[in-house]
Amino acid sequence: MLRKKIIAFSLFAALLFLALPMSSSAQDVAIQTAEPFAAKVVLTGLESPWSMIWGPGGKLWITERQGKRVVQVDPADGKKSVLLEVADAKIGPQHEGLLGLALAPDFDKSGLVYLNYTYLDGEKELHKVVRYKYDSAAGKLGEPSDILTGIPAGSDHQGGRLVFGPDGMLYLSKGELGHNQGANRCLKNEAQRLPTEAEVKASDRSAYVGKILRMKPDGSIPDDNPVLNGVKSHVFTYGHRNPQGLKWINGQLFGVEQGPSTDDELNLLVSGGNYGWPLIAGYPDDQAYAFIDWSAVADCSKVPGDAYLPPDQPSVKETSWDRKDFKEPVRTFFTMPSGYSFADPKFGALAYLGWATIAPSSLDYYPADGPIEAWRNSIIISSLKNGALYRVPLSGDVKQAQGDVVKYFHTANRYRQVLVSPDGRSIYVITDSTGNLLDENGLPTQTSRNPGSLLVFEYKGWCFSNSCDFSASRAAKASVVPGRPTS
Numbered sequence: 342m343l344r345k346k347i348i349a350f351s352l353f354a355a356l357l358f359l360a361l362p363m364s365s366s367a368q369d370v371a372i373q374t375a376e377p378f379a380a381k382v383v384l385t386g387l388e389s390p391w392s393m394i395w396g397p398g399g400k401l402w403i404t405e406r407q408g409k410r411v412v413q414v415d416p417a418d419g420k421k422s423v424l425l426e427v428a429d430a431k432i433g434p435q436h437e438g439l440l441g442l443a444l445a446p447d448f449d450k451s452g453l454v455y456l457n458y459t460y461l462d463g464e465k466e467l468h469k470v471v472r473y474k475y476d477s478a479a480g481k482l483g484e485p486s487d488i489l490t491g492i493p494a495g496s497d498h499q500g501g502r503l504v505f506g507p508d509g510m511l512y513l514s515k516g517e518l519g520h521n522q523g524a525n526r527c528l529k530n531e532a533q534r535l536p537t538e539a540e541v542k543a544s545d546r547s548a549y550v551g552k553i554l555r556m557k558p559d560g561s562i563p564d565d566n567p568v569l570n571g572v573k574s575h576v577f578t579y580g581h582r583n584p585q586g587l588k589w590i591n592g593q594l595f596g597v598e599q600g601p602s603t604d605d606e607l608n609l610l611v612s613g614g615n616y617g618w619p620l621i622a623g624y625p626d627d628q629a630y631a632f633i634d635w636s637a638v639a640d641c642s643k644v645p646g647d648a649y650l651p652p653d654q655p656s657v658k659e660t661s662w663d664r665k666d667f668k669e670p671v672r673t674f675f676t677m678p679s680g681y682s683f684a685d686p687k688f689g690a691l692a693y694l695g696w697a698t699i700a701p702s703s704l705d706y707y708p709a710d711g712p713i714e715a716w717r718n719s720i721i722i723s724s725l726k727n728g729a730l731y732r733v734p735l736s737g738d739v740k741q742a743q744g745d746v747v748k749y750f751h752t753a754n755r756y757r758q759v760l761v762s763p764d765g766r767s768i769y770v771i772t773d774s775t776g777n778l779l780d781e782n783g784l785p786t787q788t789s790r791n792p793g794s795l796l797v798f799e800y801k802g803w804c805f806s807n808s809c810d811f812s813a814s815r816a817a818k819a820s821v822v823p824g825r826p827t828s
C-alpha cells in the first residue's frame with residue numbers, strides 16, 4: 342500500500358506552486374503538491390546568492406555573488422548576519438563576483454574557510470581561491486590569504502563551485518568562459534588545451550579554463566594529480582563547458598554542467614578524465630550537435646551564426662573524434678535528435694528557454710538512509726531556466742543513474758543551488774536575483790516570483806523507524822525520525 346502511494350504521488354510531484362508574493366521573510370506559502378511538502382520563503386533580499394553550505398551551529402552560510410558578501414542565516418527564522426565583505430571582488434550580471442565556499446575538513450579546530458571569486462589585476466579579469474579564518478566570538482571571517490590566483494575569468498561560464506574531497510584536497514570547477522559562443526564566439530575555446538610544463542613552472546594558469554582543478558589546501562599541486570600530456574598541474578579533469586555543480590557522494594566526485602542547446606550533463610569525475618567539450622556534447626552520437634571552431638572562421642565577427650549549425654560552416658562530427666580518455670556522462674538533460682528545431686516561435690527571442698536543456702546549477706545527494714523512502718540514494722539537481730529540482734535515482738553502487746528522472750517543485754524562479762538538510766526532511770534552495778526563466782505555465786518570462794531568496798521545501802509526511810508515509814492526512818503526527826549527524 343505504501344509503495345502504491347509513493348508511485349502515485351511521484352507522478353504528480355511537479356504540481357507545486359509558490360503562490361503568494363513574497364516581500365518579507367518567513368512566510369507560509371500556499372502550494373499544491375501530491376507529496377506532503379510545505380514550501381516557505383525563509384529570507385528575501387539576497388543579492389544574487391550563489392553558494393550555500395552548512396556552517397557551524399546549524400546555520401547556513403551563503404555567498405552573495407553581486408552583493409560581495411558572505412552571510413550567515415538561521416534557517417529557523419531567517420535571521421541574517423554578515424560574516425564577510427569582499428571589496429575587491431569584480432562583479433557582473435551573470436557569472437562574476439563571489440562564487441563557491443567550502444569549510445576546511447578540520448574547520449571545528451582550524452576555523453579555516455575557502456572562498457573563490459573574480460577580481461581585477463589592472464584591467465585583466467581573473468579568478469582566485471582565498472582562505473579565511475572564522476572568528477566565532479565576533480561572528481566574522483578574516484585574515485584573508487590567497488591560495489590560488491591568476492585563473493582566467495570573464496563574463497560567461499565561470500564555474501566556481503568549491504568542495505573538499507575525502508582526500509583532504511580542494512576541488513574547484515572552472516568554466517571555459519563561454520568562448521566560441523555568443524559575444525565571445527570568435528575567441529578560441531580552450532577546454533581541451535592542457536597546461537605545458539613551462540606554463541606550470543611560470544604559474545601561468547591560462548589553460549585552466551574548462552577544467553576541474555584539484556589543489557592542496559595551501560594551493561600547491563598535489564603529488565598524485567594526473568599527468569596529462571606529460572605534465573602534472575592543478576588539472577584534475579578537462580573538456581568541461583559550464584560546470585556549476587560538484588558533490589562528493591560515497592567517495593566519488595559527481596559534477597553537473599550546462600550543455601549547449603542540447604545535453605546538459607551529470608558526470609562522474611575521475612582523475613585525468615576528458616569530458617569531451619567542445620567536441621562532444623553528451624554522448625558521441627552526432628545528435629543535434631557538431632563542433633564549429635568559430636575562431637578559425639575567416640572574418641568570424643561578420644559571419645552570422647552561433648549555437649545552431651549553419652550548413653555552410655565546417656563542423657566536426659562527434660563520432661569523428663577518437664579520444665581514449667573520453668568519459669561519457671552518467672545522464673543527460675536531455676539529448677535531442679538530429680534535425681531537432683531549436684527555434685520555436687512561441688518563445689521568441691528567448692528561444693533557448695524552449696530547448697530541452699535544464700541549465701543545471703548545483704547538485705546534492707539524498708542519502709540512502711534518509712527518511713523519505715522514495716528519495717533515497719538520489720542525486721538532486723537544481724535547474725536555472727526551468728525553476729525546478731530534478732531527482733535522479735542512483736544504482737546501488739552509486740555509480741549509475743537508474744530509472745526515470747523526477748521533476749519537483751516547479752516555481753517561477755531560477756534555482757541557483759539545492760541543499761538537503763542534515764535530517765533529510767528539508768530541501769533548501771537559493772534563487773537568482775535576475776534572469777530569464779519559464780513561469781508556472783511553462784512560458785518564458787524575465788520576472789522571478791521570489792528573486793534573491795532562500796526557500797525551503799519541508800517534508801510533512803509521517804515517519805516511523807526511518808521510513809516515511811506519503812499520506813498528507815497523517816502529516817500532523819509527530820515525527821519519530823532521529824536527527825542525522827551533521828558531518
Ligand SMILES: [Ca+2]
Nearest residue numbers: 622623624626
Ligand atoms: Ca552528443
